[in-house]
Amino acid sequence: MRQQEDASEPMDPPFNPKYEKQLVDYHGYESPGTIVVDTPNKFLFLVQGEGKALRYGIGVGRPGFTWSGVKQVSAKKEWPAWTPPAEMLARRPDLPRHVEGGPQNPLGARAMYLGSSLYRIHGSNEPWTIGTNVSSGCIRMRNEDVIDLYGRVNVGARVIVI
Numbered sequence: 291m292r293q294q295e296d297a298s299e300p301m302d303p304p305f306n307p308k309y310e311k312q313l314v315d316y317h318g319y320e321s322p323g324t325i326v327v328d329t330p331n332k333f334l335f336l337v338q339g340e341g342k343a344l345r346y347g348i349g350v351g352r353p354g355f356t357w358s359g360v361k362q363v364s365a366k367k368e369w370p371a372w373t374p375p376a377e378m379l380a381r382r383p384d385l386p387r388h389v390e391g392g393p394q395n396p397l398g399a400r401a402m403y404l405g406s407s408l409y410r411i412h413g414s415n416e417p418w419t420i421g422t423n424v425s426s427g428c429i430r431m432r433n434e435d436v437i438d439l440y441g442r443v444n445v446g447a448r449v450i451v452i
Contacts, residue, residue, distance in 0.1 A: 303418040309333075309347020311435050316343035320450065325363075325411070325443065327429055327451040329356055332421050334411070334429060336442060346439065347420045349430040357427055361404040363411075363447040366440060367391075370401040375408055378426055399433040400440040404449055411449070412436060 309332070320326060322339035329350045335343040350356060369391030379385055389395045398413020411429045413436035414420070420432055429451075431439065 302416075305417050305432070306347070306421050309420045309432075311344060311346050311438065313338070314343055314345045315341055317341065318343075320448070323443065323447055325439075325447060325449045327411075327449065329358065329452060334431065334439070336439060344439075344442075346431055346435045349414065349419045349422050349424045351425050351427040352423045355425065355427045356423070357409070358451045361407065361409070361449045361451070363402045363443060363445050363449060364405050365403040366443075366445060367401050367403075368440075369395070369399060370397045370412070371395070372397045381426075398430070398436060400436045402440065402443065402447075411439070 316335060316337060318326060318337065320337045322337050324337045326335040326337065327348065328335065332348050332350055334346045334348045337343050371391050372389045372395050373387065374382070374385045379387075391397075394415060396415060397410065398415055401410045401412040403410050409427050409429070411431065413433040414430040417432045419430065424430070
């Protein structure tokens, strides 16, 4: 009797290549180093200057959890710990109360905190969610992309969310 190949491990859905990081033409007026989050199209742009920007795919807030405005990167952390806020625990009492940093942490490999808000640009342990409305307002990226962005921006960088 032939043993069936291991089908017990569900396969993660594939990552849509449309959301791969790439250098693109950019026609906005923001200065180099500015992050522009295009929520409806699910792209984050890091303005490079001379009509160019790095474009990354992102996951954004579910309906009712999207927002817009101007913030600054107020802090940066590698492999951040995560403590769900009370509002999130009220909606999802099944969530853990605290998760230390690491591969299973929903904030992923890096986090850039936005002003005094609870919102962050952060990595994800669910890369197949990039390109979807999935979060409670945070901007999520693939871990390799958030590591790249993290190395390119400083605390104080301007973040425009549209």
